[in-house]
Amino acid sequence: MINISAGIDIGGTNTSIGLVDTTGQILIKENIATPTHGNIKIYIDKIHSTINDLLIKCQLSVDNLLGIGIGAPNANYYTGCIEEAPNLSFKGIVPLVELLKEKFPTKETIILTNDANAAAMGEMIFGGAKGMQNFVMVTLGTGVGSGLIVNGQLVYGHDGFAGECGHTVLVPNGRMCGCGINGHLETYCSATGIKRTAFELLAYYNAFESILANYSYSELSSKIIYEAATDNDFIALKVFEKTGQWLGKSLADTVHHLSPEAIILFGGPMAAGDLIIKPTKESMEQFLLPVFKNKVEIFCSKLPAGDAATLGASALVINELNT
Amino acid sequence: MINISAGIDIGGTNTSIGLVDTTGQILIKENIATPTHGNIKIYIDKIHSTINDLLIKCQLSVDNLLGIGIGAPNANYYTGCIEEAPNLSFKGIVPLVELLKEKFPTKETIILTNDANAAAMGEMIFGGAKGMQNFVMVTLGTGVGSGLIVNGQLVYGHDGFAGECGHTVLVPNGRMCGCGINGHLETYCSATGIKRTAFELLAYYNAFESILANYSYSELSSKIIYEAATDNDFIALKVFEKTGQWLGKSLADTVHHLSPEAIILFGGPMAAGDLIIKPTKESMEQFLLPVFKNKVEIFCSKLPAGDAATLGASALVINELNT
Numbered sequence: 185m186i187n188i189s190a191g192i193d194i195g196g197t198n199t200s201i202g203l204v205d206t207t208g209q210i211l212i213k214e215n216i217a218t219p220t221h222g223n224i225k226i227y228i229d230k231i232h233s234t235i236n237d238l239l240i241k242c243q244l245s246v247d248n249l250l251g252i253g254i255g256a257p258n259a260n261y262y263t264g265c266i267e268e269a270p271n272l273s274f275k276g277i278v279p280l281v282e283l284l285k286e287k288f289p290t291k292e293t294i295i296l297t298n299d300a301n302a303a304a305m306g307e308m309i310f311g312g313a314k315g316m317q318n319f320v321m322v323t324l325g326t327g328v329g330s331g332l333i334v335n336g337q338l339v340y341g342h343d344g345f346a347g348e349c350g351h352t353v354l355v356p357n358g359r360m361c362g363c364g365i366n367g368h369l370e371t372y373c374s375a376t377g378i379k380r381t382a383f384e385l386l387a388y389y390n391a392f393e394s395i396l397a398n399y400s401y402s403e404l405s406s407k408i409i410y411e412a413a414t415d416n417d418f419i420a421l422k423v424f425e426k427t428g429q430w431l432g433k434s435l436a437d438t439v440h441h442l443s444p445e446a447i448i449l450f451g452g453p454m455a456a457g458d459l460i461i462k463p464t465k466e467s468m469e470q471f472l473l474p475v476f477k478n479k480v481e482i483f484c485s486k487l488p489a490g491d492a493a494t495l496g497a498s499a500l501v502i503n504e505l506n507t
Numbered sequence: 508m509i510n511i512s513a514g515i516d517i518g519g520t521n522t523s524i525g526l527v528d529t530t531g532q533i534l535i536k537e538n539i540a541t542p543t544h545g546n547i548k549i550y551i552d553k554i555h556s557t558i559n560d561l562l563i564k565c566q567l568s569v570d571n572l573l574g575i576g577i578g579a580p581n582a583n584y585y586t587g588c589i590e591e592a593p594n595l596s597f598k599g600i601v602p603l604v605e606l607l608k609e610k611f612p613t614k615e616t617i618i619l620t621n622d623a624n625a626a627a628m629g630e631m632i633f634g635g636a637k638g639m640q641n642f643v644m645v646t647l648g649t650g651v652g653s654g655l656i657v658n659g660q661l662v663y664g665h666d667g668f669a670g671e672c673g674h675t676v677l678v679p680n681g682r683m684c685g686c687g688i689n690g691h692l693e694t695y696c697s698a699t700g701i702k703r704t705a706f707e708l709l710a711y712y713n714a715f716e717s718i719l720a721n722y723s724y725s726e727l728s729s730k731i732i733y734e735a736a737t738d739n740d741f742i743a744l745k746v747f748e749k750t751g752q753w754l755g756k757s758l759a760d761t762v763h764h765l766s767p768e769a770i771i772l773f774g775g776p777m778a779a780g781d782l783i784i785k786p787t788k789e790s791m792e793q794f795l796l797p798v799f800k801n802k803v804e805i806f807c808s809k810l811p812a813g814d815a816a817t818l819g820a821s822a823l824v825i826n827e828l829n830t
Binding site: 355 | 590639640641642655657658660662663664665666667668669670671672674675676678679686688756759760761763764765766767768794796797798799802
């Protein structure tokens with residue numbers, strides 16, 4: 185019998201649902217809308233029917249399903265709830281795992297965690313961290329997320345919310361963070377942080393000659409900055425250099441906590457490849473204690489960007505059954 | 508039959524060896540000199556004979572010995588070696604566990620780790636962290652050490668050296684650290700850091716009226732500063748306030764990594780009690796994300812200061828046998 189797991193990635197706009205075999209092949213995948221006017225019951229019905237449809241399309245049944253893994257913002261592994269997610273229309277505490285268990289009463293293994301943790305698990309089970317017992321996943325998106333693996337296990341902390349490395353202080357009294365505190369890593373090294381850096385540098389250099397000088401703050405994106413960098417735009421190149429310097433400095437602090445074997449970076453800005461990875465490595469090494477120097481690998485996620493969330497969510501199931 | 512473990516704490520000057528029962532009672536304890544002209548063979552012989560003497564004095568034999576736990580600077584749990592310890596006369600890599608196994612061939616459980624990790628384990632098995640699965644131990648001494656417990660296990664990282672929170676950057680371009688990098692937590696919040704703060708504040712306030720103005724840099728100690736603080740010396744009070752503010756800020760970053768249930772502080776400066784704990788808590792709370800606020804306890808080690816190292820080392824044995 186073919187064993188598969190369902191991987192669900194809940195985003196602000198779309199929910200992706202895929203069926204994944206135990207080797208990490210996605211058999212089938214479909215997107216449904218994440219409701220904008222949160223009726224959770226209808227949404228759960230839709231997830232339920234979509235999984236059943238996908239199973240039928242693959243000539244499989246619920247018997248083939250090992251379990252369901254879900255990556256979502258503000259998700260709590262311990263409680264199985266999404267808690268006060270600012271970017272979802274479901275307010276308060278949503279007992280997602282409980283609601284799905286009602287739909288799949290024969291399935292013991294229904295697991296919820298936040299997106300960065302799911303990404304870390306995907307990397308450990310199917311990606312570049314296979315066989316690693318201690319590594320750190322950092323996701324650079326609208327914010328900076330992180331998933332920490334220690335002794336082969338995700339670090340959830342006592343309440344399920346560990347891994348908020350994006351909200352460690354990088355520059356005391358620095359840029360205002362969405363959380364209200366100044367100078368967090370995420371204000372410098374998220375996709376948004378990269379844009380902020382571009383604007384600061386345009387102002388600093390009074391850089392009329394940069395292609396980036398033609399964009400408004402609303403228009404500019406890290407993708408535009410990356411494209412400018414590949415055209416050797418001075419400001420754009422400088423943006424990635426500075427981003428890497430900041431990121432590396434912050435990663436050194438994380439290494440001093442956890443001494444991971446590797447740090448894996450994921451997200452849109454990683455399209456810039458060595459433009460960001462090289463200064464990140466150099467900066468991290470500069471701030472490491474001798475005992476950690478030249479030991480910690482830094483590389484981009486080895487999972488295809490479009491499939492990483494699905495693979496990560498389904499990896500939660502594989503991991504749970506393996507332990 | 509009474510089961511006991513031997514706890515060995517290796518310091519720069521003294522090595523303390525104690526026999527501890529499974530409830531954390533120290534039956535007997537003795538200090539021997541840590542050699543200053545490192546003949547490791549003689550030292551191991553001395554440890555061996557001391558353990559045997561202590562067993563005899565308690566009318567016990569090697570059969571009663573569950574195992575041996577050792578806390579030491581620059582100790583690597585994975586390899587059982589002390590590696591390049593700057594404050595010990597044994598240079599290079601010393602295979603301490605292997606050498607002790609030759610002396611105690613019937614004992615499987617001989618465990619070496621660094622002092623802060625041993626302190627964390629002591630707290631988990633015998634002290635204030637009983638029953639906790641996720642907490643952080645911070646030791647404030649000549650430096651700042653830390654032992655991290657995640658999912659009930661010590662965090663060693665991939666190479667055995669995790670937990671160097673004392674060497675995370677607190678003040679970019681701040682005070683020079685012994686490791687050569689600027690602004691590390693340890694330069695502000697170790698016992699030495701506290702003295703440095705006193706000197707900065709004396710200079711800042713031009714504070715003739717402080718009792719601390721009568722001490723040279725060589726003479727001043729965190730103990731003198733604490734005594735001045737209990738006499739309401741303005742500078743001394745300010746020193747602990749600032750130390751707590753710095754420590755709390757740094758601890759917030761650690762909480763954002765690991766979301767521990769508690770942070771336990773240990774070391775000479777903790778004699779100041781609420782003078783340092785209160786500003787530490789306030790500062791940490793100020794820098795925490797809402798999801799972590801008012802959840803993380805901060806308190807002093809619950810183990811008697813003089814026995815903590817022995818208990819910590821012996822707790823390594825209990826923990827290993829329990830898992």
